[in-house]
Amino acid sequence: MNPLFFAVLVTLGAFAPRPAELELERALPVDGLIRAEPSGLTIRDGALYTVSDNHTDDIYRLRLEADRAVMEPAIPIVVPDGVRGDYEGITGDGNGGFYLASESQFRILHVPDGGKPAAWVTPSLEAAGKSAGLFQFRGGYFEGIAQIDATHFLLCAERQPRGLMFVNIASVPPSTESFVMMEPTVQPRGLRFPDFTDLWVTGGAIYVLERNAEIISIIERTEKSVTVAPWRSFRRTVDREDLRYADQRFGMAEGLAFDDASVYIILDNNGASRKSNLADVRPLLLIFQRQ
Numbered sequence: 001m002n003p004l005f006f007a008v009l010v011t012l013g014a015f016a017p018r019p020a021e022l023e024l025e026r027a028l029p030v031d032g033l034i035r036a037e038p039s040g041l042t043i044r045d046g047a048l049y050t051v052s053d054n055h056t057d058d059i060y061r062l063r064l065e066a067d068r069a070v071m072e073p074a075i076p077i078v079v080p081d082g083v084r085g086d087y088e089g090i091t092g093d094g095n096g097g098f099y100l101a102s103e104s105q106f107r108i109l110h111v112p113d114g115g116k117p118a119a120w121v122t123p124s125l126e127a128a129g130k131s132a133g134l135f136q137f138r139g140g141y142f143e144g145i146a147q148i149d150a151t152h153f154l155l156c157a158e159r160q161p162r163g164l165m166f167v168n169i170a171s172v173p174p175s176t177e178s179f180v181m182m183e184p185t186v187q188p189r190g191l192r193f194p195d196f197t198d199l200w201v202t203g204g205a206i207y208v209l210e211r212n213a214e215i216i217s218i219i220e221r222t223e224k225s226v227t228v229a230p231w232r233s234f235r236r237t238v239d240r241e242d243l244r245y246a247d248q249r250f251g252m253a254e255g256l257a258f259d260d261a262s263v264y265i266i267l268d269n270n271g272a273s274r275k276s277n278l279a280d281v282r283p284l285l286l287i288f289q290r291q
Helices: 126-131
Strands: 007-010 024-031 038-044 047-052 055-064 069-076 087-092 098-102 107-111 142-147 152-157 162-168 175-181 198-202 205-210 215-221 226-233 253-258 262-267 284-289
Touching: 038 098, 038 142, 038 262, 047 069, 047 087, 087 198, 098 142, 126 162, 126 175, 142 205, 152 198, 175 226, 198 253, 205 253
Parallel strands: 007 175, 024 069, 038 087, 038 253, 087 142, 142 198
Antiparallel strands: 024 284, 038 047, 047 055, 055 069, 087 098, 098 107, 142 152, 152 162, 162 175, 198 205, 205 215, 215 226, 253 262, 262 284
């Protein structure tokens, strides 16, 4: 039986107004790893975890201190078939392990707790995405992942065009349903493309990080369509003189997570320095009040 592929083109019409701003609690520079490029964010047992574009051997725990967050190797990524992927998204499996989204392999990798050998839970989903109109631009592939339940996942394709892919691993091969989303939810600044960079599921709602518009949106799905509505903005925070990076041509927010009290966003600054301190090239972890 072939996988089931659905492509739905979603247009949003006029841009929605910019949503209310999140209130910043703390902004922590991220130490512990040279040329860290954090991508994706999740929570396990009250601790934050991420992966790094440039360091594919480990999942990293973020140890929060008063004035910084420290990336520490936590769980080794041991892929038995030797196929290494660049990991752009991470979500917990509910049993102490994690699922990772590989951009280069177009696959989902399961990493059990304790460093046991990992396993690919899907074949390449590249053909499914391309047939639906996704993955047209190199570097605009999978960027975030969320687990909806034991067998259902949601992945976001980054840009040009951005989109969403629902994956059901209960069938063999997995079935997929893809949504191409051409129009921005809120107009990004400058010449940036509309994009999606991470996902979070909580309280029955699905949130998506829109890096280039500096907003978090809510995804609503019916049987035949998907809509995206703006929820909160974080532009005021990333524009603060003491926090903003000197090069703002591109958005930098690549990881999103929630707990009961806070919303967490991690920035991948690609080595750019902060405007207020050109010697400081560290990423930032932003911690907001959950509203």
